[in-house]
Amino acid sequence: MGNGTQKVALVTGAARGIGLATTRRFLADGWRVALLDIDGETLNRTHAALSQPDATITICCDVADPTGVAEALIRVAQEFGRLDALVNNAGIAIFKPILEVTFEDWSRVLAVNLTGPFLCVQAAAPLMRDGGGGAIVNITSISGLRASTLRTAYGTSKAGLAHLTEQQAVELASLGIRVNAVAPGPVDTAMAKAVHTPEIRAAYHDSIPLNRYGLEQELAEMIFFLCSDRSSYITGQTIAVDGGFEATGIGLPALRKDRRSD
């Protein structure tokens, strides 16, 4: 175990994808990290493969379970004695036409993507406050910035999380806690592989000026920045890391076609 002055981050959904890249980014800067995930098997495999297992602990937990989340934060306090950053990254995606979304789909997506960050922040804020403050980053999505087809539950959960970010930023500032959101564009993780059909992939390219998917590491850089003291005057913001998706309206495919025929 590292020494008590090393900063500590809790990353949810840390077993793979953007959460794992974020964990690696913290470790590269000398932080200690609590990796939380619902998938214990992948979490243990990931932990075994990390280059600095001494600076990490694993917690198998469902972020939508209030008791599990409360116990997770007790564990962080016991093992590390402090918490400087929380990254609410755990999330699930169910893409369906609006009339086919079941009550169970809707409820589970809202529970994990919106209630999860609410519970984690409530449980984590006292530990952060006791250590003099900290930073929280909620991972939303470009699907919460602009409505797209198939994303009724997912997009609504992420739009709700963007507003929750503002509520948390306003109320937790007096405890020395900053709260921001990062809205990723498409990143080719296991989640994207499961829900991005060839049509969706083509549609993203048509709407993204940089004309490619983002990399997990590109997301991790922004998340890490917002958790570090270098962003000490930024709170209540959603930063899109999206290759220009949010800035784009119509016309990009036509422009590309014109350029090709120059």
Ligand SMILES: NC(=O)c1ccc[n+]([C@@H]2O[C@H](COP(=O)([O-])OP(=O)(O)OC[C@H]3O[C@@H](n4cnc5c(N)ncnc54)[C@H](O)[C@@H]3O)[C@@H](O)[C@H]2O)c1
């Ligand atoms: N990949 C993309 O294109 C993309 C785009 C926009 C936003 N995001 C968001 O980024 C975040 C990370 O996504 P990713 O692409 O790395 O996905 P991923 O599916 O590869 O990883 C998500 C991790 O969260 C864990 N998880 C799921 N439900 C959980 C729960 N209830 N409790 C604890 N852990 C749970 C999973 O086991 C998994 O390890 C998500 O919030 C996602 O909505 C992803």
